[in-house]
Amino acid sequence: MILSDAAARLIAERREAILVRAGAGHRSLVGECADRIVAHNVRMTGLGTRASKFCARGCARCCAMIFFASPAEVEVIAFHLLERPELLRVFLLNSLERERMILPHEGLYRRCQAATLCDDANLAAFYALDIRCAFNVEGACAIYPVRPLACSLYNSIVPADVCAVEPKAYETEEMRMHHGDARRWLAGHVRSFPVRDGQRLDVSRKVLVRLIDLVDSVT
Ligand code: SF4
Numbered sequence: 001m002i003l004s005d006a007a008a009r010l011i012a013e014r015r016e017a018i019l020v021r022a023g024a025g026h027r028s029l030v031g032e033c034a035d036r037i038v039a040h041n042v043r044m045t046g047l048g049t050r051a052s053k054f055c056a057r058g059c060a061r062c063c064a065m066i067f068f069a070s071p072a073e074v075e076v077i078a079f080h081l082l083e084r085p086e087l088l089r090v091f092l093l094n095s096l097e098r099e100r101m102i103l104p105h106e107g108l109y110r111r112c113q114a115a116t117l118c119d120d121a122n123l124a125a126f127y128a129l130d131i132r133c134a135f136n137v138e139g140a141c142a143i144y145p146v147r148p149l150a151c152s153l154y155n156s157i158v159p160a161d162v163c164a165v166e167p168k169a170y171e172t173e174e175m176r177m178h179h180g181d182a183r184r185w186l187a188g189h190v191r192s193f194p195v196r197d198g199q200r201l202d203v204s205r206k207v208l209v210r211l212i213d214l215v216d217s218v219t
């Protein structure tokens with residue numbers, strides 16, 4: 001997949017129509033999920049040095065990893081963007097650039113998405129390319145309050161220059177507990193949100209695909 005300028009313009013133009021089309025019931029479910037995700041992320045952020053001494057604003061090398069997101073999280077992020085035109089514009093511009101960067105490595109990227117082909121070697125090779133998530137803006141996450149649970153759980157016990165070579169995940173008991181609660185709650189709602197084919201897709205492409213689907217639904 002590669003996002004064209006025309007597709008980006010179409011998504012931006014149709015945002016009002018998409019918001020109108022989303023029924024009140026759906027919007028309130030998305031809002032409820034958003035509240036849960038925000039509350040979880042506030043808790044995770046509040047752990048501070050109990051989670052990691054090294055993860056800090058501006059350090060975002062790990063945002064070149066492939067972080068997956070559930071359908072409920074994707075829906076929350078999509079509507080978070082649709083309700084914020086400027087953020088949506090930045091995301092679409094970043095996505096255009098990211099898609100261009102992925103294009104020469106599409107085979108590797110696809111192997112990282114397929115459950116049967118994805119292994120540590122493929123993931124490490126993609127990480128080495130340092131192609132950051134389209135939500136990464138000047139070294140910070142532009143959707144921080146509603147970032148996926150996988151991102152909020154990711155922490156390091158080693159400095160960023162070590163992460164750049166070999167990513168490290170570290171979970172305390174407290175992080176696992178918060179994360180488990182939020183995951184369980186979201187899992188119960190997954191069926192209420194659209195699930196697309198067998199591809200896992202990383203968070204920014206998954207949101208992009210969902211936005212394109214939403215545009216299709218109003219055209
Ligand atoms: S996990 Fe590593 S790269 Fe990511 S914010 Fe923490 S120290 Fe930085």
Ligand code: SF4
Nearest residue numbers: 063133135136141151
């Ligand atoms: S959603 Fe935010 S935290 Fe997660 S990979 Fe993208 S920029 Fe990084």
